Amino acid sequence: MSVQLNPRTTHYEFLGPPGAFAISIGVPIMTYALYFGCSETSGGCPPKFASLSAVSDLVIHSVTSLDWWKGLWDTEAALIYLAWYTFCVVAWAILPGDQVSGTTLRTGEKKLYKINGAFLAFSTFLLALGVTSGIILRFGPESFTFIYNKWVGLTTASLVMAFVQATYCYAVSFNQGKLLALGGNSGNFIYDWYIGRELNPRIGSFDIKSFNELRPGLILWVLINISMVCEQATRRGGLTKVTDSMWLVLAFQTWYVADGLYNEPALFTTMDITSDGFGFMLSVGDLLWVPFVYSLQARYLAFHPVELGPLATVGILFTNLVGYYIFRTANGEKNDFRNGTNPKNLKFMTTKKGTKLLISGWWGRSRHPNYMGDLIMALAWSLPTGFDTPITYFYVTYFAFLLIHRQLRDDEACRLKYGEDWVAYKKLVPYRIIPYIY
Numbered sequence: 001m002s003v004q005l006n007p008r009t010t011h012y013e014f015l016g017p018p019g020a021f022a023i024s025i026g027v028p029i030m031t032y033a034l035y036f037g038c039s040e041t042s043g044g045c046p047p048k049f050a051s052l053s054a055v056s057d058l059v060i061h062s063v064t065s066l067d068w069w070k071g072l073w074d075t076e077a078a079l080i081y082l083a084w085y086t087f088c089v090v091a092w093a094i095l096p097g098d099q100v101s102g103t104t105l106r107t108g109e110k111k112l113y114k115i116n117g118a119f120l121a122f123s124t125f126l127l128a129l130g131v132t133s134g135i136i137l138r139f140g141p142e143s144f145t146f147i148y149n150k151w152v153g154l155t156t157a158s159l160v161m162a163f164v165q166a167t168y169c170y171a172v173s174f175n176q177g178k179l180l181a182l183g184g185n186s187g188n189f190i191y192d193w194y195i196g197r198e199l200n201p202r203i204g205s206f207d208i209k210s211f212n213e214l215r216p217g218l219i220l221w222v223l224i225n226i227s228m229v230c231e232q233a234t235r236r237g238g239l240t241k242v243t244d245s246m247w248l249v250l251a252f253q254t255w256y257v258a259d260g261l262y263n264e265p266a267l268f269t270t271m272d273i274t275s276d277g278f279g280f281m282l283s284v285g286d287l288l289w290v291p292f293v294y295s296l297q298a299r300y301l302a303f304h305p306v307e308l309g310p311l312a313t314v315g316i317l318f319t320n321l322v323g324y325y326i327f328r329t330a331n332g333e334k335n336d337f338r339n340g341t342n343p344k345n346l347k348f349m350t351t352k353k354g355t356k357l358l359i360s361g362w363w364g365r366s367r368h369p370n371y372m373g374d375l376i377m378a379l380a381w382s383l384p385t386g387f388d389t390p391i392t393y394f395y396v397t398y399f400a401f402l403l404i405h406r407q408l409r410d411d412e413a414c415r416l417k418y419g420e421d422w423v424a425y426k427k428l429v430p431y432r433i434i435p436y437i438y
């Protein structure tokens, strides 16, 4: 591939190599810290059940012992994780699916993706859930609590998988003929390994990035939540005793995942697929962070049940529905439009590049209305845990930072893509995420 097609990256994001290094170390540490700092082993979650100093004493005491480090590895958990990952790959390979083309790459080429996520969501995934439910009903909820009990081992196994994949993709990106991500070719090892050097790493027709983004981590998140329901049921004497808060968290997050799988083609217009390479940032995000951090609320409720009552349940349900409505209609408007249809007859402007930008409907209200919907849902997922600890609000807080930063990255990418037209678009649609506020 020529130097013109793969230019050197001259502009760093994430504060450059030191930032990339800090996040690469920080994300795994944070994942373990959320477990060790907010679990039964630490006596609960700060500040009410375990003081921060008690938690930090426990952590310092633990990490200085060799046994603690050995305890991070669990061969049985690693094998279970490997079996799960293999199942996802086999399901992708053998389930029938359509071939859809992604957006046009800067080579002018379009990659073909085999999609069967919707199929996977509503058949294999439901079948797996059906089997799981069958097992739970036949043998009792305690038969599916192993994820709760093997938490640390499974976390480590997914971290190893993320590390291996990022390193493999970085290594093969030096092979001839690879199209690199514009942001991942700086020449600095740590930075490129973190951001992702090759844009679309593949093994044959198996697209590593899109596969990881939607399947092993996202579906595992739901399985983890089911295991947390079972853990709570086991402690409280049966599934009928599971709290309303736990059912809400399970329903909201399962719906979100099913929605992502069902709308699989929409993934191909996200910035992860169109602009970012596949490095440690995405591999650890997809495989470790999503399943083991996004399930924090359910894990908390497993050992700390919260009864909401009908009024709070309806309020939280309503909040989630509002968020989901904005998220889905905004993403739908953009996807229809990018796929060449405009069913709502929305207004648009045409850029010199030829690409059109919506200026009415949700995309006329703010430049990232879908982020607003996602954030409202994030709040609705934390609220069921009550207010005894701020730790379960970690998700919505982190997510706000992630989306603000993501919006800035996307804004910069669009400024480079559309030049003056983007400046004109920003005048027409001045708000970034929340109309009249931000």
Ligand SMILES: NC(=O)C1=CN([C@@H]2O[C@H](COP(=O)(O)OP(=O)(O)OC[C@H]3O[C@@H](n4cnc5c(N)ncnc54)[C@H](OP(=O)(O)O)[C@@H]3O)[C@@H](O)[C@H]2O)C=CC1
Pocket: 269, 270, 271, 272, 327, 331, 334, 337, 338, 355, 356, 357, 358, 359, 363, 367, 368, 370, 371, 374, 406, 410, 413, 414
């Ligand atoms: N749960 C989670 O952890 C996360 C969820 N998400 C969700 O993923 C989804 C996708 O997010 P993301 O990829 O960041 O961003 P978007 O789906 O918002 O896509 C941004 C792209 O859309 C195009 N675009 C921008 N403005 C317009 C317009 N007015 N009209 C038409 N096209 C426009 C541009 O690309 P172009 O012009 O080249 O088509 C831009 O680069 C979101 O719903 C987000 O909330 C994201 C991150 C994490």
Ligand SMILES: CC(C)=CCC[C@@H](C)[C@H]1CC=C2C3=C(CC[C@@]21C)[C@@]1(C)CC[C@H](O)C(C)(C)[C@@H]1CC3
Pocket: 023, 027, 213, 214, 218, 256, 257, 259, 260, 261, 267, 270, 272, 281, 282, 284, 285, 286, 289, 290
């Ligand atoms: C370093 C670090 C912790 C990075 C985390 C980023 C990732 C967790 C997220 C980046 C973009 C994501 C998307 C989804 C999940 C989270 C990550 C991987 C997503 C698959 C969730 C389901 C949605 O329906 C979606 C398909 C729109 C979404 C795409 C982006």
